[in-house]
Amino acid sequence: MSADSTAQSTPPPVVQVRDMDFCYGASKALFDINLKVEYHRVTALIGPSGCGKSTLLRCINRMNDRVPSARVTKGEVLVKGKNIHDADVDLTQLRKQVGMVFQKSNPFPKSIYENVAYGLRIHGEKNKSVLDEAVERSLTHAALWEELKDRLHANALALSGGQQQRLCIARAIATVPDVLLMDEPCSALDPISTLKIEELMHQLAREFTVVIVTHNMQQAVRVSDYTAFLHLGKLVEFAPTEELFTNPREKLTDSYLRGTFS
Amino acid sequence: MNPVPTNDNPFAGDNSGIQQRETAARWALRVGSYIVVIITLAIMLHIFIKGAPVVFQSKWPFVNTQFLTELPATLHVIEDQQGNHIETDVNGADAVKKKLGDDFRSEKTISYSGGGILGPIVGTALLVIVSVGVALFLGVACAIYLSEYAKHGKFLEMVRLAILNLAGVPSVVFGLFGLGAFVLTAPTFVDVPADRSVFAIPLGFTTLSFEGWDTCVLSGGFTLAFVILPVIITASEQCLQAVPQGFRETSMALGATRWQTIRYSVLPFATPGILTSSILGIARAAGETAPIMFTAALAFKDKLPWQKDLPPLPADASIFAHWEQSVSRFLGIFTESVQALPYHIYTLAAKIPQNEYAERAQYGSVFVFLVLVASLAASSVLLRKRLRAKYRW
Ligand SMILES: Nc1ncnc2c1ncn2[C@@H]1O[C@H](COP(=O)(O)OP(=O)(O)OP(=O)(O)O)[C@@H](O)[C@H]1O
Numbered sequence: 001m002s003a004d005s006t007a008q009s010t011p012p013p014v015v016q017v018r019d020m021d022f023c024y025g026a027s028k029a030l031f032d033i034n035l036k037v038e039y040h041r042v043t044a045l046i047g048p049s050g051c052g053k054s055t056l057l058r059c060i061n062r063m064n065d066r067v068p069s070a071r072v073t074k075g076e077v078l079v080k081g082k083n084i085h086d087a088d089v090d091l092t093q094l095r096k097q098v099g100m101v102f103q104k105s106n107p108f109p110k111s112i113y114e115n116v117a118y119g120l121r122i123h124g125e126k127n128k129s130v131l132d133e134a135v136e137r138s139l140t141h142a143a144l145w146e147e148l149k150d151r152l153h154a155n156a157l158a159l160s161g162g163q164q165q166r167l168c169i170a171r172a173i174a175t176v177p178d179v180l181l182m183d184e185p186c187s188a189l190d191p192i193s194t195l196k197i198e199e200l201m202h203q204l205a206r207e208f209t210v211v212i213v214t215h216n217m218q219q220a221v222r223v224s225d226y227t228a229f230l231h232l233g234k235l236v237e238f239a240p241t242e243e244l245f246t247n248p249r250e251k252l253t254d255s256y257l258r259g260t261f262s
Numbered sequence: 263m264n265p266v267p268t269n270d271n272p273f274a275g276d277n278s279g280i281q282q283r284e285t286a287a288r289w290a291l292r293v294g295s296y297i298v299v300i301i302t303l304a305i306m307l308h309i310f311i312k313g314a315p316v317v318f319q320s321k322w323p324f325v326n327t328q329f330l331t332e333l334p335a336t337l338h339v340i341e342d343q344q345g346n347h348i349e350t351d352v353n354g355a356d357a358v359k360k361k362l363g364d365d366f367r368s369e370k371t372i373s374y375s376g377g378g379i380l381g382p383i384v385g386t387a388l389l390v391i392v393s394v395g396v397a398l399f400l401g402v403a404c405a406i407y408l409s410e411y412a413k414h415g416k417f418l419e420m421v422r423l424a425i426l427n428l429a430g431v432p433s434v435v436f437g438l439f440g441l442g443a444f445v446l447t448a449p450t451f452v453d454v455p456a457d458r459s460v461f462a463i464p465l466g467f468t469t470l471s472f473e474g475w476d477t478c479v480l481s482g483g484f485t486l487a488f489v490i491l492p493v494i495i496t497a498s499e500q501c502l503q504a505v506p507q508g509f510r511e512t513s514m515a516l517g518a519t520r521w522q523t524i525r526y527s528v529l530p531f532a533t534p535g536i537l538t539s540s541i542l543g544i545a546r547a548a549g550e551t552a553p554i555m556f557t558a559a560l561a562f563k564d565k566l567p568w569q570k571d572l573p574p575l576p577a578d579a580s581i582f583a584h585w586e587q588s589v590s591r592f593l594g595i596f597t598e599s600v601q602a603l604p605y606h607i608y609t610l611a612a613k614i615p616q617n618e619y620a621e622r623a624q625y626g627s628v629f630v631f632l633v634l635v636a637s638l639a640a641s642s643v644l645l646r647k648r649l650r651a652k653y654r655w
C-alpha cells in the first residue's frame with residue numbers, strides 16, 4: 001500500500017465525509033452522509049438520476065461554492081485530515097490536490113500541450129523542462145503519449161471525443177493531485193473509448209485515489225474497489241464493490257441492482 | 263366507407279380567408295422590405311452621384327488630393343466680364359484680380375468651402391482613438407465585473423437597466439454632460455488654479471485643480487466614450503457569456519483563481535467578439551455631432567493639432583530637451599480642439615444661403631465619411647467571419 005502511512009497500521013482515509021447535510025437554497029440535496037475514501041482505491045458512486053451523486057462529488061473539492069446559496073449545513077468534509085471548510089484553507093491549493101474530470105469533455109480550444117500545462121502554469125510553473133516533463137508524464141498516464149507526441153501543438157478540439165476525454169484526464173493529473181474526482185467520465189463516449197478509460201482507471205489508482213460517479217453498474221464492478229449507493233440524497237449502502245454487488249445488505253440496494261425499482 | 267372523389271384535384275385550395283390572409287401578409291411584408299431597400303439605395307446613390315465627382319477626378323491620380331490633404335479654407339470665386347468663374351484661395355485672389363484688370367466683374371467669398379477636409383478627418387480620427395480607448399477599457403471592465411463577479415439578483419438587473427437607459431439618452435444631453443463634467447470640472451494638474459476651479463487640492467509640487475480640460479480632444483473623446491459605452495458593455499457581456507461555462511469550471515477545478523480563470527480561459531476566447539463589436543462602436547463615435555459640439559469641435563481651425571508653436575530650443579539643447587519637447591508636442595495633440603467630419607458637414611449644411619460651392623464641399627465630406635464608415639463595417643463583418651471559423655467549440 002502507500003508508503004506515507006508510516007505510524008498507523010491502517011492509513012487514515014484521504015477523504016472523509018462526516019454526518020454531512022447539503023442544501024441548495026431551501027431544498028436539501030444530501031442527508032447525513034458518511035463516507036470514507038481510502039488511499040489508492042477506486043470508489044464508485046452509483047444511484048438513480050437526481051440522487052445527489054454529482055453534488056456529493058463536488059463537495060469534495062468545494063466546486064459547489066460556485067452555486068449561489070448552496071452550502072453544507074451540517075457535518076464536515078475532511079481531505080487528508082483537514083476540514084476543507086476551515087477558514088485557513090486556500091481553495092486553489094485544495095483544488096490543486098483534488099482534481100476533477102467532468103462528464104462533458106471540455107478541452108480548452110488551445111494546443112494539446114497548453115491544455116495539459118494549464119494547471120501547472122496557473123500555479124506559477126514557468127520552467128520549460130519541468131512543463132515538458134509533466135506534459136509527457138501526464139499524457140503517458142492517460143495513454144495518449146504514443147498517439148499524440150508528434151502533434152502536441154495541434155489544437156485539442158481536433159481530437160476525437162475519447163481522446164478529448166483522456167486529454168481532460170491528463171490535464172487533471174498534471175498537477176499530481178492526491179484525489180481525482182470523475183463525474184460520469186464515459187457517459188458521452190463509445191464503448192471502445194470507454195474501455196480505454198476503464199483500463200486507465202486501474203493504472204491511475206496506483207498513483208492517485210479515484211472517486212468516480214457512474215450510471216453503468218458493470219463499469220462500477222469493473223473499475224472500483226468500493227461502491228457507495230445513494231438514493232434520494234441518502235447514502236444507503238457503502239461497501240467493498242464485490243460485497244455490495246453480490247450480497248447487498250439493504251433491500252433498496254438489492255432492488256436497484258436487480259432493476260426492480262419502484 | 264371510402265369517400266368518392268368529387269374533384270380531380272384532391273388538394274385544390276378553396277380560396278378561403280386563411281389563404282387570402284396569407285397572401286396579404288406576404289405582400290405587406292414584401293412591400294415593407296422593398297421600401298427599406300429602395301430608400302437606402304436612393305440615399306447611397308444620391309451621395310455617390312453628388313459626392314464622388316468631388317473626391318475623384320478623371321486625370322491622374324484620379325483622386326482629388328487637394329480635397330483629402332488640405333485644411334478647409336475660405337473659397338474666393340472671381341467672376342470676369344464674360345461670366346467665367348475662377349476659384350482661388352485668399353492668397354491667390356489679388357493676383358487673379360490684377361491679371362484680369364478691367365475684365366474683373368465681381369468677387370464672392372464662401373467660408374469653409376475651399377481647400378480640403380484634412381482637418382476634420384484628423385480630428386475625427388483622434389476623437390475616435392480616445393473615445394474607443396476609454397470606452398473599451400471602462401466597458402470591458404464593467405462587462406467582466408457584471409458577468410463574472412457580480413452576484414445575480416435585483417441589483418444586477420437594475421444596473422443592466424441603467425445601462426440600457428444610457429443608450430436611450432439623447433446625444434445632445436451627453437454633449438451638455440461632457441461640457442459640465444470634462445470641459446469645466448474634470449481634475450487636472452496645474453501650477454496655479456484658474457478662477458473657475460471648483461476646488462483645488464495642493465500637492466506641494468503641483469496642484470490638483472478641478473477646473474476642467476477645456477474644449478479639446480480629451481473632453482470630446484471622453485464624452486463620446488460615454489455615448490458608445492452601452493453598446494460596448496452589452497456586446498462584451500454577450501461575448502463573455504458565449505464562452506462555455508465548462509471552461510470556467512474546468513479552470514477553477516484546476517485551482518485557478520477567479521481572475522486567472524478570466525485571464526486565461528475566458529478573455530482569450532471573448533476578445534475577438536469584443537473587438538468586432540467595438541468596431542461598430544467606432545462607426546457610432548465617428549458619426550456623432552451633438553456630443554462634440556460643446557466639448558471638442560470647432561467650426562473652423564487653420565492648424566492641425568500638432569502644428570503648435572513651441573518655443574524654439576537653443577542650438578545646444580540636449581537630446582533630452584528635444585525628446586521632452588516631442589513628448590509635449592505629442593501630448594499637446596490631445597489638449598487641442600479640433601475640427602470633426604460630422605460637425606464640418608453640419609457647418610456646411612447650415613450655411614445660409616446655400617450655394618453650389620458649399621454644397622459641393624458638403625457632399626464631398628459626406629462621401630468620404632460614408633466610405634470610412636462602410637470600410638469599418640466591412641472589416642467588422644470580415645473579421646467576424648474569419649474569427650467565427652477559427653474559434654468554434
Ligand atoms: N445548481 C443547483 N441548484 C439547485 N438544485 C440543484 C442544483 N444542482 C442539482 N440540484 C438538485 O440536487 C439534486 C441532486 O442533483 P445531482 O446533480 O447531484 O444528481 P445526480 O445524482 O448527479 O444526477 P445525475 O445522475 O442525473 O447526474 C437534484 O434534485 C437536483 O435537482
Ligand SMILES: [Mg+2]
Nearest residue numbers: 053054055183
Ligand atoms: Mg450528475
